[in-house]
Amino acid sequence: MNISLYIYFGLGAIIVILFILLTIKRPKKSTPNNSNIAENLRDEKQKSSIILNAIEDGVILIDKEGTIQLFNPGAEKITGWSVEDARNLSYQSIIKLVNDKNEPYEPENDPIARIFKNPVDTIRDNNAFLVTKNSKQIPVSMSISPLLDKNKQITGAVAIIRDVTEERIEEKQRTEFISTASHEMRTPVAAIEGYLALALNDKVSTVDTRARQYLEKAHDSTQHLGKLFQDLLTSAKAEDGRLTSHPLITELGDYLEQLCNDLRFAADKKGLALEFNIGSSQNIDATQTSAGQKVIKPLYYVFVDQDRMREVITNLFDNAVKYTEQGKITIGLTGDQHVAQIYIKDTGVGIPSEDIPHLFQKFYRVDNSATRTIGGTGLGLYICRKIVELYQGRIWVESDTGKGSTFFINLPRISSEAATIQKRQEAANININPITSLTTPMIQ
Numbered sequence: 001m002n003i004s005l006y007i008y009f010g011l012g013a014i015i016v017i018l019f020i021l022l023t024i025k026r027p028k029k030s031t032p033n034n035s036n037i038a039e040n041l042r043d044e045k046q047k048s049s050i051i052l053n054a055i056e057d058g059v060i061l062i063d064k065e066g067t068i069q070l071f072n073p074g075a076e077k078i079t080g081w082s083v084e085d086a087r088n089l090s091y092q093s094i095i096k097l098v099n100d101k102n103e104p105y106e107p108e109n110d111p112i113a114r115i116f117k118n119p120v121d122t123i124r125d126n127n128a129f130l131v132t133k134n135s136k137q138i139p140v141s142m143s144i145s146p147l148l149d150k151n152k153q154i155t156g157a158v159a160i161i162r163d164v165t166e167e168r169i170e171e172k173q174r175t176e177f178i179s180t181a182s183h184e185m186r187t188p189v190a191a192i193e194g195y196l197a198l199a200l201n202d203k204v205s206t207v208d209t210r211a212r213q214y215l216e217k218a219h220d221s222t223q224h225l226g227k228l229f230q231d232l233l234t235s236a237k238a239e240d241g242r243l244t245s246h247p248l249i250t251e252l253g254d255y256l257e258q259l260c261n262d263l264r265f266a267a268d269k270k271g272l273a274l275e276f277n278i279g280s281s282q283n284i285d286a287t288q289t290s291a292g293q294k295v296i297k298p299l300y301y302v303f304v305d306q307d308r309m310r311e312v313i314t315n316l317f318d319n320a321v322k323y324t325e326q327g328k329i330t331i332g333l334t335g336d337q338h339v340a341q342i343y344i345k346d347t348g349v350g351i352p353s354e355d356i357p358h359l360f361q362k363f364y365r366v367d368n369s370a371t372r373t374i375g376g377t378g379l380g381l382y383i384c385r386k387i388v389e390l391y392q393g394r395i396w397v398e399s400d401t402g403k404g405s406t407f408f409i410n411l412p413r414i415s416s417e418a419a420t421i422q423k424r425q426e427a428a429n430i431n432i433n434p435i436t437s438l439t440t441p442m443i444q
């Protein structure tokens with residue numbers, strides 16, 4: 001074969017391959033026509049409106065001027081306003097919120113106003129009551145999400161409102177049951193504890209060593225049960241606002257010093273040091289010592305029930321002792337012009353960061369070797385939070401695992417002048433000014 005034949009064959013092969021490639025059917029790219037798009041959009045719109053109409057929760061779309069643009073039938077049912085009436089009205093005339101004391105929400109607490117002011121994240125509010133068109137108040141749970149454009153500017157907000165009347169009724173029934181049950185059970189448990197204490201008392205009974213060990217264990221468990229019932233009762237009362245409280249003007253420095261002396265024994269028993277510190281402040285007062293010298297000592301006045309605050313500090317101190325093997329516990333007092341801050345610091349096991357957000361919830365206990373061996377109810381910190389909130393305060397914790405924890409309590413501070421006037425009134429048993437005139441707003 002000469003070279004020209006090779007060339008002919010080669011060219012022929014290339015032509016055949018090209019022919020095959022060109023004739024193979026490629027999958028057609030779907031190129032939607034205009035009528036398809038319109039149909040799809042209609043479908044999507046229909047689906048959205050079916051969902052919005054079927055949802056029981058109220059869904060309200062508010063534009064950045066605060067005008068209602070969308071109002072589903074769920075919102076109509078909850079608020080009592082018809083879709084036609086509500087649309088194009090300012091949200092403030094439809095979503096009227098009050099707190100549990102029937103006081104209108106201040107703009108700084110209004111979750112919708114807050115989202116427009118600071119549109120970072122969804123805001124939830126589970127404490128509001130909504131005033132309906134017929135002036136009925138219904139408990140609601142709300143979540144407000146911001147709508148942001150690509151420059152992260154707010155263009156509107158979506159409010160989801162749920163009527164939680166049923167849930168609140170059930171919650172109330174549960175709380176009442178717990179309250180009654182724990183109240184009824186406390187009495188027999190106290191009697192058992194009393195008899196066990198008598199059986200363990202050498203002057204009253206004679207028991208052998210083995211029986212003593214069993215009785216001691218039974219006594220400890222009964223004490224634990226008694227504490228559980230007591231805590232259950234207190235938390236049930238805190239939930240439905242029946243926690244008794246008789247607040248008085250209290251100077252925290254003297255109060256805590258006295259309390260520390262009472263608590264010292266428990267720390268000593270475990271070989272832990274107890275320190276009491278009063279921090280400095282710009283707002284200080286001069287006081288006379290018994291020797292007549294002038295001592296500069298900051299006075300931190302607050303308006304609290306001293307027995308309730310004792311419960312809080314004792315609980316935090318007991319925890320510090322329970323969860324600390326060695327080192328010291330410091331109870332401290334500091335603050336500024338507006339706030340009195342108490343802290344309880346320990347050198348104990350610490351609290352893992354993932355547990356910290358849940359720590360003040362009911363029954364929450366950190367699951368580690370320390371808590372598995374140390375008894376507790378998981379109600380103590382919940383009760384502490386409820387009590388501190390009674391006085392418009394705040395409680396939180398900072399902790400380093402393995403190094404220790406510090407619990408902080410911020411309370412609204414009362415100036416020395418206001419405290420003196422108030423104390424005079426208390427002494428003269430005159431009608432005391434409402435608390436709100438003395439205290440600053442809830443500390444955040």
Ligand code: ADP
Nearest residue numbers: 319320323350365366371376377378379380381
């Ligand atoms: P408990 O009765 O279990 O102590 P609390 O509500 O008082 O209940 O505390 C909840 C949990 O918080 C405890 O179980 C413990 O895990 C953790 N905790 C509280 N105080 C401290 C502390 N000072 N150090 C370490 N962990 C603590």
